[in-house]
Amino acid sequence: MPWSPHAALLRDLILGVLGTVAFLLDLGADLWAAVQYVLSGRYLWAALVLALLGLASAALQLFSWLWLRADAAGLHRSQPSRRCLALLHFLQLGYLYRCVQGFQQGLLAWRQEVPSEFDLAYADFLSMDISMLRLFETFLETTPQLTLVLAIVMQTGRAEYYQWAGICISFLGISWALLDYHQALRTCLPSKHPLGLGSSVIYFLWNLLLLWPRVLVVALFSALFPRYVVLHFLGLWLVLLLWVWLQGTDFMADPCFEWLYRATVATILYFSWFNVAEGRTRGRATIHLMFLLSDSSLLVATWVTHSTWLPSGIPLQILLSVGASSFLLGLLLRLVYYNWLHPSCRWEPDRVDGARDLLNLEGHQLPQNGRMTRLAQNFFLKAKDETAFLGKGEANGVL
Numbered sequence: 001m002p003w004s005p006h007a008a009l010l011r012d013l014i015l016g017v018l019g020t021v022a023f024l025l026d027l028g029a030d031l032w033a034a035v036q037y038v039l040s041g042r043y044l045w046a047a048l049v050l051a052l053l054g055l056a057s058a059a060l061q062l063f064s065w066l067w068l069r070a071d072a073a074g075l076h077r078s079q080p081s082r083r084c085l086a087l088l089h090f091l092q093l094g095y096l097y098r099c100v101q102g103f104q105q106g107l108l109a110w111r112q113e114v115p116s117e118f119d120l121a122y123a124d125f126l127s128m129d130i131s132m133l134r135l136f137e138t139f140l141e142t143t144p145q146l147t148l149v150l151a152i153v154m155q156t157g158r159a160e161y162y163q164w165a166g167i168c169i170s171f172l173g174i175s176w177a178l179l180d181y182h183q184a185l186r187t188c189l190p191s192k193h194p195l196g197l198g199s200s201v202i203y204f205l206w207n208l209l210l211l212w213p214r215v216l217v218v219a220l221f222s223a224l225f226p227r228y229v230v231l232h233f234l235g236l237w238l239v240l241l242l243w244v245w246l247q248g249t250d251f252m253a254d255p256c257f258e259w260l261y262r263a264t265v266a267t268i269l270y271f272s273w274f275n276v277a278e279g280r281t282r283g284r285a286t287i288h289l290m291f292l293l294s295d296s297s298l299l300v301a302t303w304v305t306h307s308t309w310l311p312s313g314i315p316l317q318i319l320l321s322v323g324a325s326s327f328l329l330g331l332l333l334r335l336v337y338y339n340w341l342h343p344s345c346r347w348e349p350d351r352v353d354g355a356r357d358l359l360n361l362e363g364h365q366l367p368q369n370g371r372m373t374r375l376a377q378n379f380f381l382k383a384k385d386e387t388a389f390l391g392k393g394e395a396n397g398v399l
Contacts, residue, residue, distance in 0.1 A: 006110060006115070009106055009109055009110040009115065009120075009123065010110060012106055012123070012127060013103065013106045013107060013110060015180065016099065016102055016103055016106065016127060016130070017103065018176075019099075019130070019134060019176065019177075019180060020096075020099045020103075022169070022172070022173045022176060023095075023099075023134065023137070023173070025169050025173075026142055026166075026169050026170060026173050027053075029162065029165050029166040029169050029170075030049055030053050030141075030145055030166065031053075032162050032165075032166075033049055033149070033162050033163065033166055034046045034049040034050050034053075036160065036162050037049065045148075045152060048148055049145065049148065052141055052144050052145055052148070053141055053145070055140070055141075056137055056140035056141030056144075057092045057141070058092075059136065059140055059260070059264065060094070060095050060133055060136060060137050060140070061089040061090075061092055061094045061095065062089075062257075062260065063132075063133060063136060063260070063261075063264075064089060064094040064095055064098060064129075064133060065085070065086065065089045065094060066252065066253070066254065066257055067129060067371065068085060069253075070252075070253035070254070075122075075125075079101075085097075095130075095133055095137070098126065098129060098130050098133065099130060101126060102123070102126040102127050102130050105119070105122055105123045105126055106123045106126075106127070108123075109123050124187055124369070125369045127184065127187075128184045128187065128369040128371075129369065129371070131177075131180050131181050131183075131184035132181065132184070132371065134177045134180060134181070135177050135178070135180075135181040135268075136264055136268075137177075138173060138174050138177040138178075139174075139264075139267055139268040139271060139272070140264065140267060142170050142173050142174055142177075143170070143174055143211075143215065143271050145166070145170060146166070146167060146170035146171065146174070146215055147215050147218050147219045147222065148219075148222070149163050149166050149167055149170075150167065150215065150216065150219035150223075151219045151220075151222035151223045151226070151229075152223075153167075154219060154220065154223035155223045155226075171208060171212070174207075174208075174211060175204050175205075175207050175208040175211070176204075178203075178204075178207045178272070179200060179203055179204050179207070182203065183200075198341060199337065199341040202333055202336065202337045202341055203337055203341075205330075205333055206330045206331075206333035206334040206337055207272070207330075208330070209326045209327070209329050209330025209333065210272070210326075210327060210330035210331065210334065211271060211272055211330075212323070212326050212330075213296065213323040213324070213326050213327040213330075214271050214272070214292060214296065215271065216319060216322075216323045217296040217299050217300065217323065218232075218233075218271075218299075220299070220303060220316070220319065221299045221302070221303070224302075224303055224306060225302075225306075232299075233270065236270055236295060237266050237267065237270055238266075240265075240266040240269045240270060241262055241263060241266040243266075243269075244262045244265050244266055244269070244276055245262055247276055247277035248277065249261060249262055249265070249276050249277065251276070251371060269288060273285050273288050273289070300320060303316055304316070
C-alpha cells in the first residue's frame with residue numbers, strides 16, 4: 001500500500017501530542033506526590049522526588065541546548081534568538097518548546113496540499129530529537145521516580161491514590177518512550193519498514209514486562225536496605241559507564257560533552273538495554289541481559305538471607321513470583337518479536353515504496369538528523385551496509 005504523507009503526518013501529530021500530554025501528566029504526578037509528602041511530614045521523600053526531577057530536567061535542557069548549538073546554521077529558520085532560546089532552557093522550558101515547535105512544523109506540512117520535501121524532512125528532524133529527549137527523560141527521571149514510589153509503598157504497606165496514579169503513568173510512559181524511540185530509529189533509514197500495529201503492541205508489551213522485574217528488584221532492595229541502594233547504583237553505574245566508554249561513542253558534536261551522553265546511557269543500561277556502537281547487537285544485548293539478571297539474582301539472594309518479609313508485612317515470595325513470571329513472559333515475547341514480527345525479518349535491500357528518504361539522493365540540502373541516523377545505523381547493521389552502498393553508488397554516478 002503506497003505511503004500517504006498526509007496520513008503519516010496526521011499519525012505523527014497525534015502521537016506527538018499524546019507524548020507531550022504523557023510528559024505533562026508524569027510531571028504533574030511527581031509534583032503532586034511531592035506536595036503530599038510535604039503535607040504528611042515526609043520531607044525526605046519529597047526532597048528525593050524533587051532532586052530526581054531537578055537533575056533530570058537540567059540534563060534534558062542541556063542536551064537540547066547543545067543539540068541546537070550543533071545544528072547547521074540556517075536550519076531552524078523561524079526560531080527565536082539564541083539569547084531567547086538560552087533563557088527558555090534556563091527556565092527548564094526547552095523540551096516543551098521543542099514539542100510545540102515540532103507540532104507547528106508537522107501541522108504546517110499536513111496543511112499543504114502537496115507537502116514539500118523540506119517541510120517533511122524538517123518535521124522528521126524535529127520529531128527525532130524529541131523522541132531522543134523523551135527517552136532520556138524517561139530513564140533519568142521517570143524510572144527512578146517509579147522505583148522510589150514502589151519502595152515507599154513496600155515500606156509503608158499501602159499506596160495512596162496519588163501514588164497509584166504515578167505508578168500507572170510511569171509504566172505507560174516508559175514503554176511508550178521506548179516504542180517511540182524505536183519507531184524514530186526506523187524513520188531515519190529509508191530501507192526500514194515501519195512497525196505495524198501488531199508489532200508495536202508486542203514491542204510495547206515485552207519492554208514493559210522486562211522492565212517491570214528490574215524496577216521491582218531495585219525497589220525491593222531500596223525498601224529493605226535504603227542506606228545501600230545509592231552505593232549499589234553507583235557501583236553498577238561505574239561498570240556500565242566503563243563499558244560504554246570502551247565502545248568508543250561519538251554521539252555529541254562537542255567531545256567535551258560526550259561524557260554527559262555516556263553517563264546518561266549508563267543510567268539507561270542500569271534498567272534496560274540501549275545500543276550505542278556499531279556491529280552485531282545480539283551479543284552485546286545478551287551480555288547486558290545476563291549482567292542485569294545476575295545482579296538481580298544477587299539482590300534476591302540478599303533479601304532471602306536477610307528476611308522473607310518486607311517492613312510492611314508483605315511476603316517476598318509473592319512479589320518475586322510475579323517478577324519472575326513477568327520476566328519469562330517478556331523474554332518469550334521478545335523472542336517472538338525478533339523472530340517473527342520484527343520488520344527486519346522482511347528486510348529487502350531496495351528502498352521501501354513511499355518511505356521518506358532523509359538521505360536525499362538527488363540533493364543533499366534536506367535536513368538530516370545525524371545524531372539519530374548514527375544510532376539507527378548502529379542498531380540496524382544491514383541498514384548501515386546499505387547506506388554505505390548508496391553513498392558509493394552516488395559517488396560513482398550509479399544512482
